[in-house]
Amino acid sequence: MKPQQSEFTRRGFLSTAAALPALGAQPPNTRGMNVLFILADDLGWADLACYGSSFHETPNLDAFARTAIQFTNAYASAPVCSPTRAALLTGKSPARLGMTTWHEASMDPPLNRPMLPAKSDGNLPLSEISLAKLYRQAGYRTAHVGKWHLGTAGYYPEAHGFDLNVGGTFWGAPQTFFYPFSGDQRYGGEFRYVPGLSGAKAGDYLPDLLAGAVLNELEDHGGKPFFLNYWDHSVHTPIEAPQDLVEKFQRKLQPHRTHRNPAYAAMLARYDYNVGRVLDHLRTSGLDRNTIVVFTSDNGGYTEKFDGVQVTNNLPLRSGKGALYEGGLRVPLMIRVPGLTPAGATCDAPVISTDFYPTLQALSGLGVGTRTLDGVSIADLLANPGGRPPERDLCFHFPHYYPTTTPVSAIRAGSWKLLEYLDGGQVELYDLREDPGEIQDVSTKLPDVVRTLRQRLAGWRNDVGARMPAVNPDFKSKIRETKP
Numbered sequence: 001m002k003p004q005q006s007e008f009t010r011r012g013f014l015s016t017a018a019a020l021p022a023l024g025a026q027p028p029n030t031r032g033m034n035v036l037f038i039l040a041d042d043l044g045w046a047d048l049a050c051y052g053s054s055f056h057e058t059p060n061l062d063a064f065a066r067t068a069i070q071f072t073n074a075y076a077s078a079p080v081c082s083p084t085r086a087a088l089l090t091g092k093s094p095a096r097l098g099m100t101t102w103h104e105a106s107m108d109p110p111l112n113r114p115m116l117p118a119k120s121d122g123n124l125p126l127s128e129i130s131l132a133k134l135y136r137q138a139g140y141r142t143a144h145v146g147k148w149h150l151g152t153a154g155y156y157p158e159a160h161g162f163d164l165n166v167g168g169t170f171w172g173a174p175q176t177f178f179y180p181f182s183g184d185q186r187y188g189g190e191f192r193y194v195p196g197l198s199g200a201k202a203g204d205y206l207p208d209l210l211a212g213a214v215l216n217e218l219e220d221h222g223g224k225p226f227f228l229n230y231w232d233h234s235v236h237t238p239i240e241a242p243q244d245l246v247e248k249f250q251r252k253l254q255p256h257r258t259h260r261n262p263a264y265a266a267m268l269a270r271y272d273y274n275v276g277r278v279l280d281h282l283r284t285s286g287l288d289r290n291t292i293v294v295f296t297s298d299n300g301g302y303t304e305k306f307d308g309v310q311v312t313n314n315l316p317l318r319s320g321k322g323a324l325y326e327g328g329l330r331v332p333l334m335i336r337v338p339g340l341t342p343a344g345a346t347c348d349a350p351v352i353s354t355d356f357y358p359t360l361q362a363l364s365g366l367g368v369g370t371r372t373l374d375g376v377s378i379a380d381l382l383a384n385p386g387g388r389p390p391e392r393d394l395c396f397h398f399p400h401y402y403p404t405t406t407p408v409s410a411i412r413a414g415s416w417k418l419l420e421y422l423d424g425g426q427v428e429l430y431d432l433r434e435d436p437g438e439i440q441d442v443s444t445k446l447p448d449v450v451r452t453l454r455q456r457l458a459g460w461r462n463d464v465g466a467r468m469p470a471v472n473p474d475f476k477s478k479i480r481e482t483k484p
């Protein structure tokens, strides 16, 4: 048995074996390993202590980073929730999927702006072969816990390959994080429900219960390997946390700090505590030796106000959620694959949400699945984080309005980053190596670079069938009316 096993392992992981830094190290057989995919909501690139925050306290995620590879140039596929989630599950870019904004926004686009936003689909098509479908086909138990935000009831996790759904619905946030999670105060006062939760009572905090549901799954997954989504709503609005934690951070507040929202810090601290409960269970049960763990976020930090206070700040990166500046797109990412990823390493290669699909496909030896993929496998980087980054452009398309942006596309090629606004064609060019904060627009100095990148961006939009915004004729006539 033994020689056969090692032959199988060697064949399956020839490419990663070649990239392994330690000579003679035996590459692990990652096929059959469990997968825990932890996705935070609206968590910014600079929010965790291990990514530089001096105000927030995230000891459990910091400790996880020391056992994993920490990526410094990870991108969400979109600057808002639903499109990134769709991209992550399918390996296709939001522009290719036709899902470029979140469901509610797609149903109610603004009609009073210079451009009419591109049409965006609110439901992830059932024809897509999600990661969960692939894992279920391979004999895994598949479970989704937390935020879904990928369509109406016919498109819930159960319809996309998940055996279990706790909390996944149409909505992007609860009305309130405290029981009963619905109410009449926010988001138009409509009823919001949390399917699959039982026994919740007054005073309960939703993230605590969602972590509890994840722990239940870890304790009993039917004797099968599992693919488990732990997609909490933290740290999306409403910014709410247990009061004692909020008071703790109020006492810690200092005006010179980049981060200075005590409620947000408290919410993040409680989220970190809950992720810690889950990671501790992996360790004490021994599951960590056979479980791939991914931790990331669906878009950059939210820089608007909630209850009169700016939620977070992505400095040194520019802007936040909604924008195609780095603050809207860059996210924390940490990956641990037992026996494969060097503990405590960092990886500076630019990677993106669509890479998870082919990477997990490779690590788990899954079936063919989606044939048109926009991501690439980064399995080699997981074995050798200092290795060569994939050679490709990263392209983004957000043909919508948000408080941080007007309709825009962007391309990152090497250290160049070009933004092209779709409501007039103006461009901005930054050299991220010299200027990670996107402060110095060098587009007028480098017309050749601008021309090349615009062509590549337009070519990409054409390839993926990106939908474009249109000039709003009513807006024009309004201007004419108001001009003397």
Ligand SMILES: [Ca+2]
Binding pocket: 041, 042, 080, 081, 236, 298, 299
């Ligand atoms: Ca989000």
